[in-house]
Amino acid sequence: MAITGAHTLFYTTELDAFRAVMRDALKLPVVAEDGGFMIFGLPETTMEPHAGPPELDIHPDDRATHEVSFMCDDLEATIEELRAKGVEFRGEPRDMGWGVVIIMVLPGGVETVLYEPADY
Numbered sequence: 001m002a003i004t005g006a007h008t009l010f011y012t013t014e015l016d017a018f019r020a021v022m023r024d025a026l027k028l029p030v031v032a033e034d035g036g037f038m039i040f041g042l043p044e045t046t047m048e049p050h051a052g053p054p055e056l057d058i059h060p061d062d063r064a065t066h067e068v069s070f071m072c073d074d075l076e077a078t079i080e081e082l083r084a085k086g087v088e089f090r091g092e093p094r095d096m097g098w099g100v101v102i103i104m105v106l107p108g109g110v111e112t113v114l115y116e117p118a119d120y
Helices: 015-025 076-083
Strands: 028-034 036-041 069-071 087-093 099-106 110-117
Touching: 015 036, 076 087, 076 099, 076 110
Parallel strands: 069 110
Antiparallel strands: 028 036, 087 099, 099 110
16 A cells, blocks of 8 residues: 555635635645635645654744645745735744745744755
């Protein structure tokens, strides 16, 4: 038996605005819509088992057990493009060694990492 994919969930209090950012700002393709659900396709994905707690403070009030991050090829250009589309960011980009990261704040206060991976 082989794993053929992964399904991710983001919980938000601003569902319509969140969906709009995924569709219009991040340009993720809608692969299914049914009964009030909207499922987006994602580009190639990686998974990294990691000892906790998280090294970035995207969950300052509670303990995170899972994280979803978005990768890009040019962080500065992506931030500029997404800000022009109304996407918010917290803080400034930080070089973590494994990549340059920033916290992206999505509708409903959902925080996730946007990063440009380091060249190895």
